[in-house]
Every structure is written in C-alpha cells, then in structure tokens.
Amino acid sequence: QITLKESGPTLVKPTQTLTLTCTFSGFSLNTDGMAVGWIRQPPGKTLEWLALIFWDGDQRYNPSLRTRLTIAKDTSKNQVVLTMTTMDHVDTATYYCALRTDSGRDYWGQGTLVTVSS
Amino acid sequence: QSVLTQPPSASGTPGQRVTISCSGSSSNIGNNVVNWYRQLPGTAPKLLIYGDNERPSGIPDRFSGSRSGTSASLAIRGLQSDDEAIYYCASWDDRLNGPWLFGGGTKLTVL
Numbered sequence: 001q002i003t004l005k006e007s008g009p010t011l012v013k014p015t016q017t018l019t020l021t022c023t024f025s026g027f028s029l030n031t032d033g034m035a036v037g038w039i040r041q042p043p044g045k046t047l048e049w050l051a052l053i054f055w056d057g058d059q060r061y062n063p064s065l066r067t068r069l070t071i072a073k074d075t076s077k078n079q080v081v082l083t084m085t086t087m088d089h090v091d092t093a094t095y096y097c098a099l100r101t102d103s104g105r106d107y108w109g110q111g112t113l114v115t116v117s118s
Numbered sequence: 119q120s121v122l123t124q125p126p127s128a129s130g131t132p133g134q135r136v137t138i139s140c141s142g143s144s145s146n147i148g149n150n151v152v153n154w155y156r157q158l159p160g161t162a163p164k165l166l167i168y169g170d171n172e173r174p175s176g177i178p179d180r181f182s183g184s185r186s187g188t189s190a191s192l193a194i195r196g197l198q199s200d201d202e203a204i205y206y207c208a209s210w211d212d213r214l215n216g217p218w219l220f221g222g223g224t225k226l227t228v229l
Contacts, residue, residue, distance in 0.1 A: 039218055046121060047163065047206060049218035060216050096162055100217050104151055104169045108162045 002026035004109035011115050012087050022080040022097030029075050033102025036080040040093040092116045122221035129227040135195040138224045140207030142188050150210035152190040156203045202228045
C-alpha cells in the first residue's frame with residue numbers, strides 16, 4: 001500500500017524559509033520511472049504544481065517559483081524535502097506531496113495547511 | 119500562472135450523464151495525457167482518471183475520460199448525490215516542464 005504524508009510547520013512568518021517533508025511508504029524512489037512532487041492549493045483556489053524530483057535525481061521546478069524552491073530526496077529515509085524561501089502571505093496554502101509513476105498514475109498525501117502570518 | 123480551461127460550474131440530476139470539459143494547447147493536452155481528480159471540501163484531490171481514460175482500482179466505471187486534439191472531457195453517468203464536488207483536470211505541460219498543469223476546477227452540483 002502506497003502512502004505519503006506531509007509534515008512541517010503550520011505557521012511561518014513573512015520572509016522566513018519553509019521546509020516541508022514528505023515521508024512515504026510502499027514504494028522506492030530508487031525505482032525507474034518514479035517521481036515525487038509538491039503541489040499547493042491556496043484557500044478557495046485551484047492547484048499549483050511546485051517541484052518534482054525523479055528517481056535519478058533529476059529536478060523540475062515551476063518556472064514562476066524556481067528561484068525560491070529546492071527539492072531533495074533521501075531514499076534511505078523514504079523522504080522528499082521541499083524548501084521555499086522568502087515566504088509571503090500569498091503562499092498561505094495547503095501543500096500536498098504526490099507520487100507520479102511512469103504510467104501517469106498519482107498517489108497523493110493528505111496535505112498540510114501552512115499559514116504565513118506575522 | 120496559466121491553467122487549463124474548465125467551466126466553473128456544471129449540474130445535473132440524479133441518474134443523468136454529465137460531461138466536464140478541459141481545454142488546453144499543444145504544449146499540454148495536445149501532446150500529453152490527462153488526469154482527472156475529484157475534491158471534496160477539506161480533503162485532498164482524489165484521482166479518478168489517469169492516462170486519458172484509465173481508472174484506478176476502486177473507481178467505478180461510471181467515470182470515463184477522453185482526449186481529442188487540445189481538449190479533454192470527463193463523463194459521469196448515473197449521477198449520484200455524492201458526486202457533488204469540484205473536479206480538476208491536469209496534464210503534463212512542455213513549457214512548464216512538469217507533470218501537473220491544472221485546470222481551474224469545475225464545481226458539480228447535483229440538483
């Protein structure tokens with residue numbers, strides 16, 4: 001059974017750096033074709049893809065947020081970490097991590113709400 | 119942030135067949151497969167369709183997807199009251215260089 005779970009702070013201050021961890025089970029990120037990514041959803045709005053890391057370490061970023069994002073994997077811990085710098089009120093959102101397999105099938109975590117407020 | 123184009127709302131009565139459209143371009147739907155998700159309030163999106171028309175295990179065959187040119191559609195037959203939710207399409211986008219370019223979402227109301 002594949003599961004993913006997001007963890008991290010629920011509240012960050014403007015200008016701070018956000019670090020989120022996705023801990024997964026039921027698959028290995030060493031397996032060909034596997035990739036784990038992050039998606040966010042501001043309250044009442046649609047979804048926005050942020051970053052993705054493939055089994056081979058290849059990283060992809062949303063161009064509009066590229067300068068603020070870093071994604072990394074720790075296969076020994078079954079974790080993927082996302083950092084986002086210079087947080088702002090507009091970054092308040094529910095952040096999801098998700099597995100994308102080479103067939104295009106997704107598996108999503110439950111999400112974690114991050115509020116940016118002073 | 120560009121998104122795929124979906125109608126903001128759709129509706130139907132129990133038992134009816136409804137379709138939700140998703141329009142894109144050659145950099146996404148025109149050359150890449152489409153996924154469809156359903157989201158209930160306060161919950162994560164749930165995958166309904168992947169690879170244009172494949173259903174994950176547990177998703178009933180009332181749900182089906184199709185893609186033609188730069189557009190895709192989700193069809194729901196035998197509409198049920200608990201189908202009331204927001205539905206999102208998504209596709210890989212070659213300009214975004216990532217797997218999830220989402221639509222704006224369609225709120226489906228069961229009358």
